[in-house]
Amino acid sequence: MRLSSSARFPAFGLLLTLLLTMGCGGPAADTSADTPAGEAAPAAEGQADAAEAGGKIAVVVSTLDNPWFVVLAKTAMARAEELGYEATIFDSRNDTATEASHFENLLAGGYRAVLFNPTDADGSIANVRKAKAKDVPVFCIDREVNATDAATAQILSDSYSGCVALGQYFVEQVGEEGQYAELLGIVGDNNTWSRSKGFHSVIDRYEGLEMVAQESANFDRSQGLAKMESILQSHPEVDAVFCGNDAMAMGAYKAIASAGKADTIKVFGFDGAEDAVRSIAEGKIAATAMQFPKQMARQAAEFAHQYLSEGKRDFPQKIPVSVELVTPDNVDQYGDYGVAEE
Amino acid sequence: MKRIAPKLAVLAAVAVLLWFFPLVRVTRPGDEPAIDPDAFDPVGYVDAYWTERLPKSHTSAAPAAEVIKALSADAKAAGERFGRTVGMSRGFFFYLRGEGTVVSADGRKVGVALGEGGETADLVLTLGPVFGNAVRDAPGLIGVNDFEDSVAYNDLSAELNRRVESEVQPLLGDALEPGARINFVGCAELSSPRAYRAPLKVTPIAVVLSPAEGAQQ
Secondary structure, three states, rough: OOOOOOHHHOOOHHHHHHHHHHHOOOOOOHHHHHHHOOOOOEEEEEEEEOOOOOEEEEEEEEOOHHHHHHHHHHHHHHHHHHOEEEEEEEEEOOOHHHHHHHHHHHOOOOEEEEEEHHHHHHHHHHHHHHHOOOOOEEEEOOOOOOOOOOOOOOEEOOOHHHHHHHHHHHHHOOOEEEEEEEEEEEOOHHHHHHHHHHHHHHHOOOEEEEEEEEOOOOHHHHHHHHHHHHHHOOOOOOEEEEEOOOHHHHHHHHHHHOOOOOOOOEEEEOOOOHHHHHHHHHHOEHHHHHHHHHHHHHHHHHHHHHHHOOOEOOOOEEEEEEEEEEEOOHHHHHHOOOEEEO | OOOOHHHHHHHHHHHHHHHHHOOOOOOOOOOOOOOOOOOHHHHHHHHHHHHHHHHOOHHOOOEHHHHHHHHHHHHHHHHHHHOOOOEEOOOEEEEEEEEEEEEEEOEEEEEEEEEOOOOOEEEEOOOOOOOOOHHHOOOOOOOOOOOOOOOHHHHHHHHHHHHHHHHHHHOOOOOOOOOEEEEEEEEEOOOOOOHOOOEEEEEEEEEEEEOOOOOOO
């Protein structure tokens, strides 16, 4: 779009200045966010002056509508409380505006650290920077933000690798020919694309496997049900469905079972949710990939404790957490959002 | 009326200003650039990595015979001694080099007996589609923190795998016969110590072949 030259309207500069001084301009740039937290005269490399444990820690989670994230949030809260902090869970409801509001409130409310499951890889960066500008460390869990200078550390499921393994198993079970559908998660979340790309890095090598539908169900169970019902109407001969998380997989399975096709259409999920693991054991869902939400949540809380009480600053920016394939052959090794022994 | 006129003038001026400098700008599909000039180029990255950094690292790969012996004795201990773990994981990546004799070749895999002889494969060099992150992660030259986001990091894996398929695997093609001598560098992955099964499956990233004794040149 071409802007008219202000030279043709000499009064505009004056008017613009007037309006800006009246508060009608955009938000001021937050240059303080460029100052790394905790780098002021550290006691040693990677260390700052230790402080007392205690105070408040916020657990900001993308949604509490999905049981997997409930486990993530509650485990983070429980571990923070074990370590001597008062912890509160904030539900962003998969909405960046709600998430931003939570950050405003928690930063005004004296919270000392944030254990953060972002809603959007790009849209959540500003919230992390606001916290950093106030010397409040943010530890991302499961989902990343697309910046390496904002969060103190990011503990991330290796979704891509998990879906590579899932894709290979998909080919074993479905064969090298057939029709399949894909249910994507939230399009703004990197996990959505890491999972899809990992899966397709395998599947796309087999020309006989045809993707007849690819739709977003936003990681939501009820949307997974509705989308799968629609897909079954337009593509009744589909052989399998790959779902970017277990909530969508369970919704898709319900639609498939209602259509009387549970024995002919294979469902593949991702997460390692308790109901999906149980469903594999019962011979309903074909496979999932086990993330370790409890492990990630506990690690984030421990990192926050090390930051606040031990003065630790030299955290790796990103820590991938491996994801393991769960099938009928090894399902007995898993349960309760992790390995069975947990 | 005289007091209203200046207010109307200011409002009119503000309206004109907002027309040219709107507080909200609507972007239509198609307005955004089709190509992000700052987007990561995995092909360009791999071009330099594959021809410069990676070959220099071959000498740092672990001796395959020692790794195989250690895996057979105690896979977990072998992983801790010779392997590399990325992030939080129960698995290991191995970066290996060795020489030996080809004992089998069927177009999908090449069995190699390490050292001077033997008829049983100590390891298998796999052919066909390459999946996963062993080629990216086993040498230990590339880290997740080198990238702004995981999407680029994973695109790199896919491009490295393509490079193995297009540049290395053709060297192990139809002309390969049992008895040929082979020098190789490769990458392997164990999802967990209990997943180890002999012979170890290795993705070759560099090979040098010598014909079998008595073979037609």
